[in-house]
Amino acid sequence: MLKKYDERVRPDFKGPPVKIFCQLVVNNLGSVKAETMDYIVTVFMRQRWIDSRLQHYDYNDTIILSSRNLDRVWLPDIFFVNEKAAGFISTTGNNKMLRIYPNGEVLYSEKYTMLLKCRMNFEMFPMDTQVCTLQTESYSHTDKDLLLIWDENPVVLSGDIELPEYILRGKRYTTCDNDRDIGTFTCLEAQFKLVRRLGFYLLSSYIPSIMITVLSWLTFWISPEIAPARVALGITTVLTSTALFGVNRQTMPRFSYIRAMDIWMMVCISFVFGALVEFIAVHFIFKRHxxxxxxxxxxxxxxxxxxxxxxxxxxxxxxxxxxxxxxxxxxxxxxxxxxxxxxxxxxxxxxxxxxxRTAAEVTLLYQTRARRIDLVSRVVFPTTFTFFNIAYWTVYLSWYEA
Incomplete structure (x- = not known):
């Protein structure tokens, strides 16, 4: 059957384009990294087409070729457009399979483990949703020679895919044809919707920042006369909030836009810094006499x-x-x-x-004014922070898709 077969020529040469029906079986998806904006995926790429030169009605059964004979059959030259790295060695060796049915239909399946880039936007971080894609395209055949078409049930997800930081909310499939100087190349795109889990960031960022902010308000209950205690508490909370903000930024790429986490941290730092400035004003007035x-x-x-x-x-x-x-x-x-x-x-x-006024009256006047500022701050700071929390969580949780 393969004696007069030329693997260099596509099926129906000089005829209509050969149609390649593709199915993507996702076996594993993980290692989604925000710092490098990529992820690792393991898939089985199944391709199906008709090659009339391989018809064998005299032998009414399926022919399975081993990996050593695959180079004797024409195969589509597809590649993954958004691939960053590949070549991960499998412990089971060469994972390729080719079946030839009596009517000339060819089924080719190959296992790929790849590092793919994923365009991410972190404006909603850590309540963001990322859509990572997998794009496949023919390397040398334009749409005049080869057409990539999604097969029935085009994207299949393994039931045991579990991500520690994300929730896999679903998948979509579409086309992404590319127009180039030599022609149009058909392209297939699979999309994976990933919603970030919020629990880790509640424990590591939100709750600690709330505790630090509330801790800074304890200075309002310390007498203005005890300056060392109020200064130490104020400076400690400011430095701690700044350090926490810096740690959160280190795990992200260096982008210039503001995230939801940045808004939260900057407001918390403003409240902590405001408490320190309030003490400076109170201490100045308290000692003015x-x-x-x-x-x-x-x-x-x-x-x-x-x-x-x-x-x-x-x-x-x-x-x-x-x-x-x-x-x-x-x-x-x-x-x-x-x-x-x-x-x-x-x-x-x-x-x-x-x-x-006597000196004692002047002293009492200034001290009363200072203590009145502390009393007002005990109400204004917590109330304002409470209103900010209500507005912040109402807005962002309405956009959160988890």
Whole structure:
């Protein structure tokens, strides 16, 4: 049968294009890597066509050729378009099979294990859905010589495919014909829909970031007087949040767009940083009463520094009212009145411009304002973060396909 057979010539040479019916049996799919945007797949590629030169009605049975005789029969020269690497050695040797039926129908099956590229988009990460493809095409035959056609039940998935990070939601099949200078090449494309599992990222990113953010709010319950404790807690939470954000970015390619995880982490870092800034403001206001809260130049002018350091009630070197009023070019009238009132009270005299607050009253005023900011922060920060959580999870979970 093969004596006058020329394997270099396609079936129906100079006639209509030979039709290759293809079926893809996916045996294994895994090792989906976001860093390199690829995955490994093991498939059985089954191709079926008619070669009238191989008809053998005198022997009414199927002929099976071994791998040593496959080079004596014409085979389609297909290749995988999105292949990055192949040649994985099988432990069972050369996995090829060719059957010839009496009517000249040829069934050719071969096992492939390949590393294929997968175009990914991580804007929804970690609630994203990726569609990885497998594209096959003829290398040298245009559509005038060879047509690739999906067979009945074109893509078959093995029932035991299980991915640790993804859920295989389904498959599709379509065509992807390519127009080139020498002609049009038919192309078949199988698509695998992969939905990322969220559980791992809840435990490793979302819950820790929530705990760090809540921990930063504990500074609102620490007295402003205990500055070392609040500073240590604030800086620790800021550094921890920044480190957690950096770890999440390391496992991804270097893209410039913002992911859903980035939005979450940046908002958490903003809350933590805001708690630290809030303490700086509270501490500044809380300590504003020191030496009546006036600049050194003012205190030296009216003699308050001497009074503050004196324990014997000695003379203070207080300027006269006329001298103070002539100083309005440097200090406001309100400041001058308050200074003169404070010094007059220190000397046991009546205030020259009516009643003003004492040092104890000024101290209490600033401390009350500082503590009021802490009280407001105890409500504003958790409430705002709660509203952000509601908006974030409502929007992204509505797009999540798991």
């Amino acid at each position: 020191k030496k009546f809260g006036f600049p050194k130049k003012v205190r030296n002018l009216v003699g308050l520094n001497k009074h503050w350091k004196s324990s014997t009630g000695s003379r203070f070197g207080l300027l006269s009212i006329s001298e103070m009023l002539r100083s309005e070019r440097i200090f406001s009238k309100k400041t001058i009145c308050l200074l003169l009132s404070q010094v007059a009270r220190a000397r046991g005299e009546s205030p020259p411009f009516g009643g003003r």
